[in-house]
Amino acid sequence: MTDAADARLPARPATLKDIARALKVDVSTVSKVLSGGGISVKPETRQSIVDEAARLNYRPHALARNLRTRRSGALGILLPNLMNPVYAAIVRGAVHRADELGYVMLVADVDDEAASTSVYRRLVSERRVDALIIAVSTQSAEFVDAIAANPIPHLFVNRRSKIGGNSVTVDDFAAGYLAAKTFADYGHSRLAFIGASDELDTAQRRRAGFYKGVKESGLPPFIDAIGPYSRRGGYDSMLSLIDAKWGVTGVFASNILVGIGALAAATVRGVRVPSEMSIVTLDAEDAVYTSPPLTAIKTSLEEMGARAIDEIDALFRGQQSKDVVIETPPTLVLRGTLARPNQG
Amino acid sequence: MTDAADARLPARPATLKDIARALKVDVSTVSKVLSGGGISVKPETRQSIVDEAARLNYRPHALARNLRTRRSGALGILLPNLMNPVYAAIVRGAVHRADELGYVMLVADVDDEAASTSVYRRLVSERRVDALIIAVSTQSAEFVDAIAANPIPHLFVNRRSKIGGNSVTVDDFAAGYLAAKTFADYGHSRLAFIGASDELDTAQRRRAGFYKGVKESGLPPFIDAIGPYSRRGGYDSMLSLIDAKWGVTGVFASNILVGIGALAAATVRGVRVPSEMSIVTLDAEDAVYTSPPLTAIKTSLEEMGARAIDEIDALFRGQQSKDVVIETPPTLVLRGTLARPNQG
DNA sequence: GAAAATCAGTCAATCGATTGCTTAAGTCAT
DNA sequence: ATGACTTAAGCAATCGATTGACTGATTTTC
Numbered sequence: 105m106t107d108a109a110d111a112r113l114p115a116r117p118a119t120l121k122d123i124a125r126a127l128k129v130d131v132s133t134v135s136k137v138l139s140g141g142g143i144s145v146k147p148e149t150r151q152s153i154v155d156e157a158a159r160l161n162y163r164p165h166a167l168a169r170n171l172r173t174r175r176s177g178a179l180g181i182l183l184p185n186l187m188n189p190v191y192a193a194i195v196r197g198a199v200h201r202a203d204e205l206g207y208v209m210l211v212a213d214v215d216d217e218a219a220s221t222s223v224y225r226r227l228v229s230e231r232r233v234d235a236l237i238i239a240v241s242t243q244s245a246e247f248v249d250a251i252a253a254n255p256i257p258h259l260f261v262n263r264r265s266k267i268g269g270n271s272v273t274v275d276d277f278a279a280g281y282l283a284a285k286t287f288a289d290y291g292h293s294r295l296a297f298i299g300a301s302d303e304l305d306t307a308q309r310r311r312a313g314f315y316k317g318v319k320e321s322g323l324p325p326f327i328d329a330i331g332p333y334s335r336r337g338g339y340d341s342m343l344s345l346i347d348a349k350w351g352v353t354g355v356f357a358s359n360i361l362v363g364i365g366a367l368a369a370a371t372v373r374g375v376r377v378p379s380e381m382s383i384v385t386l387d388a389e390d391a392v393y394t395s396p397p398l399t400a401i402k403t404s405l406e407e408m409g410a411r412a413i414d415e416i417d418a419l420f421r422g423q424q425s426k427d428v429v430i431e432t433p434p435t436l437v438l439r440g441t442l443a444r445p446n447q448g
Numbered sequence: 449m450t451d452a453a454d455a456r457l458p459a460r461p462a463t464l465k466d467i468a469r470a471l472k473v474d475v476s477t478v479s480k481v482l483s484g485g486g487i488s489v490k491p492e493t494r495q496s497i498v499d500e501a502a503r504l505n506y507r508p509h510a511l512a513r514n515l516r517t518r519r520s521g522a523l524g525i526l527l528p529n530l531m532n533p534v535y536a537a538i539v540r541g542a543v544h545r546a547d548e549l550g551y552v553m554l555v556a557d558v559d560d561e562a563a564s565t566s567v568y569r570r571l572v573s574e575r576r577v578d579a580l581i582i583a584v585s586t587q588s589a590e591f592v593d594a595i596a597a598n599p600i601p602h603l604f605v606n607r608r609s610k611i612g613g614n615s616v617t618v619d620d621f622a623a624g625y626l627a628a629k630t631f632a633d634y635g636h637s638r639l640a641f642i643g644a645s646d647e648l649d650t651a652q653r654r655r656a657g658f659y660k661g662v663k664e665s666g667l668p669p670f671i672d673a674i675g676p677y678s679r680r681g682g683y684d685s686m687l688s689l690i691d692a693k694w695g696v697t698g699v700f701a702s703n704i705l706v707g708i709g710a711l712a713a714a715t716v717r718g719v720r721v722p723s724e725m726s727i728v729t730l731d732a733e734d735a736v737y738t739s740p741p742l743t744a745i746k747t748s749l750e751e752m753g754a755r756a757i758d759e760i761d762a763l764f765r766g767q768q769s770k771d772v773v774i775e776t777p778p779t780l781v782l783r784g785t786l787a788r789p790n791q792g
Numbered sequence: 793g794a795a796a797a798t799c800a801g802t803c804a805a806t807c808g809a810t811t812g813c814t815t816a817a818g819t820c821a822t
Numbered sequence: 823a824t825g826a827c828t829t830a831a832g833c834a835a836t837c838g839a840t841t842g843a844c845t846g847a848t849t850t851t852c
Contacts, residue, residue, distance in 0.1 A: 120808065139809085167809095169810075171810095
């Protein structure tokens with residue numbers, strides 16, 4: 105057991121101690137050579153340590169290191185539903201950037217407040233993560249209490265918060281504005297906005313931007329249809345819009361799921377898109393394969409997720425963050441659901 | 449500093465030592481009362497410990513505990529793309545079940561082999577996770593080496609592996625079989641199967657099932673269109689199927705993205721669905737809002753993800769696992785893309 | 793009433809790595 | 823040659839919790 109460090113594979117992963125023992129140096133020396141600094145060692149000693157570490161395929165034990173350094177190197181992300189493509193994109197952007205920066209991501213998909221509080225406990229109270237990215241909108245009393253009871257660096261993504269904490273968002277206002285301007289450019293004047301209630305701050309900003317665009321273009325007020333940000337929400341809103349016979353010619357679906365649902369509803373009612381009704385949706389990377397393909401205002405959801413990680417990382421490096429709005433502006437992607445009104 | 453444990457909030461989270469000091473008992477006693485067993489204590493001592501823990505809002509420090517117990521309580525999941533609804537569903541199922549069982553999930557979204565190897569290193573070599581759920585299909589040499597170099601309990605989900613390790617899959621064969629039988633029931637005889645190459649074991653099983661169903665029903669051989677499991681893949685396959693004028697009346701899209709793409713292609717070519725062409729897709733929870741809504745063979749993707757966690761958990765409890773196929777059988781969900789051929 | 797058993801807890805090592813403080817030897821200046 | 827530095831590394835505490843071995847007191851058993 106004492107001298108048998110030859111060519112046999114280790115059953116147990118190598119530790120600093122193994123290297124130290126093999127080389128008859130102190131584990132602190134090995135540690136300082138391999139990770140920290142703050143020590144001077146003879147080049148040959150240093151080299152032998154590095155070599156032995158490589159030979160034993162040494163990798164630091166994250167848990168042990170983290171215990172000592174009080175940093176877990178892990179980031180948590182709380183989100184309401186992974187099957188919603190908006191959140192999937194955000195998470196994907198975050199996970200990728202986290203990987204690049206050397207963090208690992210703990211993902212918690214939480215439907216309800218209770219779950220979010222319990223996950224919060226596990227991730228934060230047990231100190232598994234250094235920071236939290238919060239993409240859920242439910243800011244229940246319990247949740248706020250949990251944050252207060254156990255403060256941790258956190259950042260809201262795709263939403264701003266009343267409870268304090270910075271945020272990373274895309275320029276929702278600009279997206280809404282661009283949608284309105286686009287309809288105006290195409291000669292539409294009877295518009296509708298399908299959104300969610302103002303409690304969702306994203307919806308509120310999109311509506312505000314849309315409002316500004318409509319107003320600036322000298323168009324009459326638009327119809328404001330409210331429903332959940334889901335396929336069914338969009339479907340139902342569009343159905344009632346059509347059935348009410350307002351004579352709307354252009355609809356801005358302020359969420360991709362809503363856009364998909366709205367298009368389906370138009371088709372079901374036999375309303376031809378885009379000849380009888382134009383639809384512009386938000387964020388349609390997914391929906392190129394609808395029929396017709398949805399014209400969209402595209403925002404950078406993955407970039408937003410990535411940026412959230414950047415901000416957290418910057419925070420750890422001592423910079424203090426502000427609310428950030430992704431610089432990449434929303435852009436119009438012309439596809440098949442937008443045309444001038446009353447023309448074939 | 450010695451006696452001031454009154455009503456002030458702790459800046460630093462409470463530790464076992466804090467409780468022990470306040471109550472003048474040993475930290476090992478506190479530990480055994482709060483977590484383990486293996487000790488007998490007076491009821492009042494026990495109670496005072498429990499009370500004090502509650503008062504200080506004590507939560508065990510996961511890292512410290514895990515270091516000692518050599519269990520991280522974390523599970524890793526490797527997947528190719530979170531924005532693919534199939535994987536999103538699997539992850540969601542897994543994350544939820546993990547939460548229920550008290551695990552946390554580390555999600556790694558890895559596009560390429562290089563990334564998967566590097567993530568593997570970080571998650572496994574640094575021992576951040578107790579086990580790995582693998583949903584990526586690339587089983588490159590590097591990746592296999594990484595697994596061999598650093599063995600860890602692992603489980604494949606939605607795929608079987610040549611490299612060893614158990615798996616959890618849905619009954620892909622049954623899904624294919626059911627699709628074929630369904631077409632037969634509706635009186636179709638000129639069928640096509642849109643799938644991926646046989647390198648994807650899921651595609652291979654779906655095709656095999658479809659083959660059996662076709663054969664059993666006494667139908668002629670089907671056309672086998674191969675392309676990637678993506679919207680574009682399905683779109684392109686359907687386009688070439690239509691343009692080749694085989695007179696196909698029923699198409700089984702063996703993946704949801706393929707189904708969406710195929711439907712779009714049919715619409716683009718002016719082929720009416722379902723009157724001129726029937727489409728049955730796999731896994732269409734997402735695609736209820738296509739036009740027309742896709743008729744689908746539904747499998748339990750979330751259940752599969754959850755089941756993967758169950759199996760890993762069972763493994764830790766000493767049961768040894770086999771390859772498991774989800775018991776819930778695929779079911780037919782009739783929507784709008786299936787009709788008898790040559791009629792209305 | 794002595795031995796055995798039970799109770800109620802304490803002691804100390806340990807998980808693997810990090811880090812401030814020392815120390816021993818060698819080097820340099822004077 | 824002696825004090826002052828520098829170099830090269832070791833020592834030991836620490837992060838927070840777990841766990842097997844052990845101890846002293848009390849109770850039970852025969």
